[in-house]
Amino acid sequence: MEPPGVPCIPVETNLLLGCCREADRADIVASGLDQLRAALPESFHSHLIALAEEIRASTRLLRGLADRSQVHVGRVPLLANYLDVLLPCLSRTLNDITAHYEDKTLSRETRWRKMYNKMTEEAGGLPLPQRFVLYNHFLCLLKQLLTRSPSFDLNTLEILRARIVELREQRGIPPPPTRIGTSLARQDLTSLAVSQDRNSHWAEQIFSLPLPSRTALKHLRLSKSFGPFYPWGHLTIPQDSKVLFRRPFDNDTISIVVFLSSFDQCPYFLMRTMQGNTPWYSMFGAHELCIEREGSALQLKRWSRSEQCSKLWAALYFLTWEEMVLFYCTFVALKARNLLTVQVHPSEFSLHREKRLFQAQIIDDGFKHSLIVYEDIQTKGLRLHAAVWEGELRRCPVWTAFVTHQSQSPTWLSRRSRRRVWLKDVQLYVFCNTYHQENMRQNKSGAFEILFDKEEAAKRFKELFAVRSAASETSGTESMARP
Structure with missing residues (x-):
């Protein structure tokens, strides 16, 4: 099912769509740096690898911020000024890197030397990889602000904001606009940011624990999502809902955010897919989905009321058997303990292709x-x-x-x-x-x-x-x- 036409969207939503656009651009830039590294002597590799890894970290953080904002729509205004500061600076940095490594009038080694030295100099001596460390630290704090993390530090966020504003000035980027209605949000920032629910849910820990082993799965394909799809902000998610975890698939082209609704305290699965640079979303409660294994994928199915039949909602391919098992067990436990679940089919308690x-x-x-x-x-x-x-x-x-x-x-x-x-x-x-x-x-x-x-x-x-x-x-x- 293809998403419908893109509707008119508010300015704050454009900022979150900007996160998705810059994430796509960062992916392309990181791949370009990989190609440049392949053509250079090994002595240049360490700095290029460090830079590409930090840029890919920016990609993950940007997409994660956009995905989680769906669950915390009411807190998005708190991010507006900060995203206005960051996104133009990040975009200029990515464009400058692209211009340097695509300059075919210079040898590849000269392109890299010129890129590194000139961009370090224009940032007041801040090495190019560390510039993305700065961006990523800033994005991590925005994620904490959005999700009411008890680790959020407003003072650190303001220090990093001032550093990025300074970097904008050094690059000749005009000052960010002051958005209407954000002054009150800034006054209440500290109190709102720390009003965190201290009760931890078991699902928050599952995917944060390290894997003791990584057993590769075979016959991998691209994960698929089948909708129905809606644009950002068009799904009704109660305020103060709690994100339990987020899992990306296929280089984050698809992601699943699982959250507890503050309305009924039941778990919901929010899936995001990309059409071009635009994110589209689909959401169902755990009680509305069924799960089964098909090879190296877990298939999630929903009931279509209009067609009166079961339809595929997502086919999620996992790189490792361990990750597949954890997702499967998490889903089944969330569904079985869900107050809205009428019945769990006996087959869902058994992961196919396992021998007892x-x-x-x-x-x-x-x-x-x-x-x-x-x-x-x-x-x-x-x-x-x-x-x-x-x-x-x-x-x-x-x-x-x-x-x-x-x-x-x-x-x-x-x-x-x-x-x-x-x-x-x-x-x-x-x-x-x-x-x-x-x-x-x-x-x-x-x-x-x-x-x-x-x-x-x-x-x-x-x-x-x-x-x-x-x-x-x-x-x-x-x-x-x-x-």
């Missing part, structure tokens, strides 16, 4: 849970998966943990009693606010404790990994012995 190697009941932080060991058929990756044992939330994910190369160590798993097993070097991703894994790590080594309901289950669990470890060692020995 083990299942038993455990007593976990005072709760009865199912502990399952899954093996991914495609990648052969292993993970532990705990789910609710009984009741309305039966089979809802509680936590998952990826089994990495650490499991080959003889000290990774130890049986401490008839029903008690300890695991060392295991990182849990928790999908529930009432579960506290620290209660299962009350030992000197900080190992994670699994308490099985039955002695036989503890025995089978240990034997499973002992057999796999032995098989792995045998395979490795045979591989070394081959000529």
Whole structure:
């Protein structure tokens, strides 16, 4: 489905569309610098790599700011003056870099030397990569201001603003306009910025934790979004809604923002796609979507009332199996715990193309849970998966943990009693606010404790990994012995 024609949009919206345009331009400039680096001796590479990486960071921050602004529309006026300061300066910098590396009257080495030295000199000695460090720090603070982060520092934002204004003057860029209605916003800036909800949601932590392993998926394609689409500002999102996380796909050409509505405290999925330089948005609640795996993609489907059938809303391709698992478990947990969800189809509790190697009941932080060991058929990756044992939330994910190369160590798993097993070097991703894994790590080594309901289950669990470890060692020995 193609988006409708672009309507007339207010001035503040143009600033956020400007973020998307400059993000696209930054992507092009970074690629141009990569091509320039390929033609230069290695001695030039470190500075070029640093510059390109900072420019790509600007791309991510600009698109992220535009995406999150959909959820925090009421706070966008707080950003207007600051974006007016930044965007023209950033745009001029990107244009100047382009002019330098496209100057075919000079050798490539001379182009780079002239670009670096001249642009450093015009910025009062600020090296060119550090100029983007300045821009990116400023953008990070704008994100914190938009989302009411307790880390927001107004003094630092004003210091950086003054530095960018100075840089504009050095480049001969006219002063930014003073927008009507922003004086009151600036007076209330401090009080509004720090009025943060201190209650953390489990979904805010899932994608901020590092991955203990990265198992590549095959047969990747471009992710797709199918709408229906709406322009920026045309979706009704209650004020003071809370962003849980944002996930980009395909170099941020598609993104998913998940937020809790302040109206009904239920999770919603906001998808952004690009048509040219223009962002388009589509939104559904978790209770309105279904999820299933198709190869290396997770497909999200919606119900079409007009056509009375299920239709594809998004096909999201993941680079790694771990990221796919985390997104899947997060979606299912959000949907199952959602007050607006009528029913979760049983098939949604199972990630397709996984084989169940083990299942038993455990007593976990005072709760009865199912502990399952899954093996991914495609990648052969292993993970532990705990789910609710009984009741309305039966089979809802509680936590998952990826089994990495650490499991080959003889000290990774130890049986401490008839029903008690300890695991060392295991990182849990928790999908529930009432579960506290620290209660299962009350030992000197900080190992994670699994308490099985039955002695036989503890025995089978240990034997499973002992057999796999032995098989792995045998395979490795045979591989070394081959000529």
